[in-house]
Amino acid sequence: MTIPHLCVVGHPNKGKSSIVSTLTENDSVRIGAESGTTTSADTFEFLLDQRVLLKLTDTPGFQRARQVLSWLQSEEVSSANRSERVKQFLREPGHAQKFPDEVALLTPIMAGAGILYVVDGAQPVSPADEAEMEILRWTGQPRMAVINPMGEPRALDEWQRTLTQFFQWVRIFNPLTASVPERLTLFRAMGELLPEWSKSISELCAGLAERDQQRLQDVGFNLANYWCEQINRREPVTLLDKSGLSQAEERLRRALDEQEKQFFKHISSAWGHNHFVFENDAQWDLGSDTLMNTETWYLWGLKQRELLLVSGAAGAATGLIVDAGLGGSSFLLGALSGGVIGSVGGWLAARQLPGKRIGWLPLAQQKEFAGPVQHPNFPLVVMARALTVTRQLWHRPHAERGALTLRTSATDWSRQEQVQLLQWAKSLQQDQWKAKQQDALVKWVMGELQKVVGEG
Template sequence: MSLLNSTPTLCVVGHPNRGKSSVVATLTENDSVQISPESGTTRSADTFEFALNGKPLLRLIDTPGFQRARQVLDWLQRDSISPAERPERVRAFLNAPGHAERFADEVALLTPIVDGAGILYVVDGSQPPSPMDEAEMEILRWTGQPRLAIINPMEAGADVLTWQRTLGQFFQWVRVFNPLSATMPARQALLRAIGELTPGWSVPTRRLIEGLALRDRQRLTDTADALAAYWAEQLLEHQPVKFPGALGRQRAEAGLRETLEAREVEFFQALGHEWGHHQSELQRETAWELGDDALMNTETWYLWGLKQRDLLWVSGSAGAAAGLAVDAGLGGASLLTGAISGGVLGSVGGWLASRELDGKRLKGLPLTRQKQVMGPVRHPNFPLVVMARALTFTRQLWLRPHAQRSAVVLRAEAAQWSREDQIQLLSWAKRLQQHRWQAKHQDALVTWVGEQLQRSLEEAVLSEETESWVS
C-alpha cells in the first residue's frame, strides 16, 4: 500500500498482554475492541478505523503478540545479507513452507506490515527490557517500515528512561502513553508523532487532529443544550396521586423517585451511546438513605449542593432575584412529604403542587382544584444537586478512554460554583417551576452549563496529562 497522503495505517504489535488492544480502543474510540488481562486474547489481526463524518482518518490493526521472536530472528539472520535486503528476507520468512502453521502469530502480525502498514510497538514500562523484547524490536527494524514505540506504564514505578534509551535505537519516535487514562492532549501528541513517521501522513494526521478539535467544540455545544434540557425536566417532574390517603402519596412519591432516577440513567446512556461508550455503566453511591428527621441535613447530601450554613442565604437571594418569595428554606420540611432515598434524590421529599384552595388542607397537605400531584421537588438544594451530578458524570464520561471498561462511579464532589452562580441557578429553578420561563432564560442556562463543563474539562485535563503522557 502507498503511504503518500493515505489514511495512516499501523499495526499495533508487541509481546502479549502489554496493552496493545487498549491502545487500539482508545485511539479509535471503540469500546468493542476485546480487552482482557489474560494473555492471548487477540488471536488474529483485526482492523479498526476511526472516522469523522463517515470518512476514515486512522486505521489500526490489532495483532496477536509475538510468541517465538527469538526463533524468527534466528531464521532471518542465518544468512548474511545487506540492510537493503532485509525487508525481502522478512517476506521470504512469511512465504516459507510450514511457517504459517508453526509461527501463526508472527505471520499474522508481520503480513500487514510487509504489505505497507506502519508499526506501533507497545511495551510494558513497568518491566525492564529483556532479550525477547530486543528480538522483537530487531525483527520490526528488518521490515524497513515507519516505526513508533509506546511505553505503557501499566504499573507504578515504570523505568521510562531505560526504555527510552533502548527503544530509541530501533524506532523513529518513542512516546509514553497510558491508554487507560489518556486525555485528548495525550492522544493528539501521539497522533502528531504518527504524522511525522512518513511525509505522506503529515496532512491526513493534521486533518484528523483538526477534525477532533472541531468535533469536541460541537460536542460541547450539543451537550450543554441537552444537559440544560435534562435539568429542566428533572425540576418539573411530578406524579399524580391516584389514591386518597397515605398509600396514594407513598405510591406517587415512589413513582417520582423512580422517574427521576430512570431519567438520570437514560441521560447518561444517551451520552455514552453518542460518544461510543456503549458498554459503560453508571454506578451510584447508595449510602444516602435518611429518615424524615435528618431530611436534607447531612454532609454527604450537601456535598452536591450548598453547605447548610449557606443554603438559606443563597436561596433567599435567589428568591429576591427572581421576584418570588422563598417557598422552602432549611426549615421547609413542612412542604415536603416523606423521605426519598438513593439515585438522583438521595433524600428528598415530594411536594404536592398545583393550585391550592384557600384555607382547604388535608392533614397539612395542600389540596388542588383538579387533582393532587407529587412533585416537583422544591427544596432549594435540589436544583444544585441535579446539576452537580449531571456535570460530574458528563465530565467523567467525556474524559473516559474507550479502553476503560470499569463502571463510571458517581461520587459526591463539592460544587465549586461561586455564590453568584448558585444564586443564578436557583433563580432559574424558581422561574422554571413558577412558569415564568422564557427563551432568554433557556439560552442563558445553556451558556452557563457550557462554561461550567468546559472549565471542569480543562481543569481535569491539566491535572491528568502529566500522568498519562510525556511529549
C-alpha cells in the same frame, strides 16, 4: 490522500488492544486480562464525519521472537536486503503453522503498514524484547513506540534509552487514562512518521477539534434540558385513592433516578461507550432526610448555613421552601437547624395545580401532584451530578470498560452562580420560564463544560 495505517505490536498482554480501542474510540475491540486475547490481526478504522482517517491493526503478541530472529539471521543479509528477508520468512512453507502469531503480525507490516510498538514500563528490557525490536527494525517500515506504564513504571529510563535506538518516536502512553489531548499528541506523531500521512492526520486533528465543539453544544443543550425537567418533575395523584400521594412520591423518586441514569446513558452511547455501567453512590432518596443531612449531599450542594445565605440572596427563591408551608426566613433557620424540613411533607410538597375542570366531570377527577422537589439544595445537586458525570465521560477512553462511578466532588461555583441556579429553578417551578433564561442556562452549562475540554 493516503490513509495512515499502523500495526500495533508487542508482547502478549501489554495493552495493545487497549491502545487500538482508545485511539479508534471503539469499545468493541476485545481486551482481556489473560494473555492471548487477540488471536488474529484485525483492522479497526477511525472515522470522523463518516470518513476513514486512520487504520490501526490489532495483532496477537510476539510468541517466538528469538527463533524468528535466528531464522532471519541464519543467512548473511546486507542491510538493504533485510526487509526482503522478512518477506522471505513470511513466504517460507510451514512458517504459518510454526510461527502463527509472528506471521499474523508481520504480514500487514510487510504489506505496507507502519508500526506502533507497545512495551510495559514496569518490566525491564528482556532478550525477547530485544529480538522483537530487532525484527521490527528489519522490516524497514516507519515505526514509533509507546511505553504503557502498566504497574509501577520502574524500567522507564532503560526502556527510553533502548527504544530510541530502534524507533523514530517514543512516548509514555496509558490507554486506560489517556485524555483527548494526550491522544492528539500521538496522532500528530503518526503524521510525522511518513510525509504522505500528514494530510490525513491534520484532517483528523482538525476534525476532532470540530467534533469537540459540536459535542459541547449538543451536551450543553441536552444537559440544560435535563436539568429543567428534573427541577420541574412531578407525578400526578388522583384524589380518589387515599394512598395516592405516597404512591406518587415513590414514583417521583424512581423517575428522578431513572431519568438521571437515562441522561448519563444517552451521553455515553452518543460518545461510543456502548457497554456503559453506572455506579451510583447516592440515589434520589427523597424519603428521608438525606437531602439535608448526609455528608454526600452537603458535598454536592451546600451546607445549611450557606444554603440559607444563597436561598436568601435568591430573594423570592426562598419561596421554594415557603411553598412547602414553612413561612418566613426566621422560621426557615429554625427549620433547617432542627431538621423539621427533612420530612417528605416538608419539601416534597404536593401541589395543586389550577386544573382545568372539563364540563360535567366530578371534582374527584382533578389531579394534584407529588413534586416538584422543593428543597433549595435540589437544583444545585442535580446540576453538580450531571456536570461531574459529563466531565468524566468527556475524556473517558474506550479501553476503560469498568463501571463509571459517580464521584462526589465539591463544586467551585461562585455565590452568584448558586443564586442564579436557584432563581432559574424558581422560575421553572412557578411556570415562568422564559426563552432567554433557557439561553442563559445553556450558555452557563457550556462554560462549565468548556473548562474540561482542553484539560489533559
